[in-house]
Amino acid sequence: MARILLVEDNEMNRDMLSRRLERKGYHVIIACDGEAGVAMAEEERPDLVLMDMSLPILDGWEATRRLKANAATRHIPVIALTAHAMSGDRDKALEAGCNDYDTKPIDLPRLLGKIEALLGPATAPKDSSGAPAS
């Protein structure tokens, strides 16, 4: 089962997105700020990180830079998530080292497609019906 680290400070976003991903068959671990996210990525070595950008203590851009600067974590794909929908946000996230970018509100099928593209189809979980999660 693929493990996803969700780094998100907003409690409702954490609850909602983690439950939706778990329903699709992913194992979700959670960090509530950028610093904790970096520490948890180093410790847990998840298969993928969903990184909110507007985080306390250490924002998502800097947290991603640290993950990509660390040989132990730089291979972990990072998808930036932000409620900002400005065109420059995507470039800013990619420049920080994010592998992909998506906006809130989450379009779950679109996000699942990006997750699967980064993890590879072989790691995509099946949902309760046995169909691919996306």
Place this chain on the structure above:
Amino acid sequence: MTDEGRPPEDIRYLVPAALLHDLRTPLSHMLGYSEMLLDQAIEVGNADLERDLRKIRAAGWKLLALMDANFQPSRAVLVSDPESGAPKPDTRS
């Protein structure tokens, strides 16, 4: 607002990015939870609940589309010119 629900031309593009961010966050919650409940309603075959949840979800996405169509994030803040009463951008950072 015009009859079509669109803001007059002169306040477009002047909504602060922070306000748009703040508006999108609770909208994300409403859409996310309604879609999660919709999945559950479909799974248990509750057609009445499914129908109502689809309405909630459709309304949420429509609101998001209206926001995106009418407001361009900007750091500018709309204030009124005290002399003419005409709106003008405030250049405060």
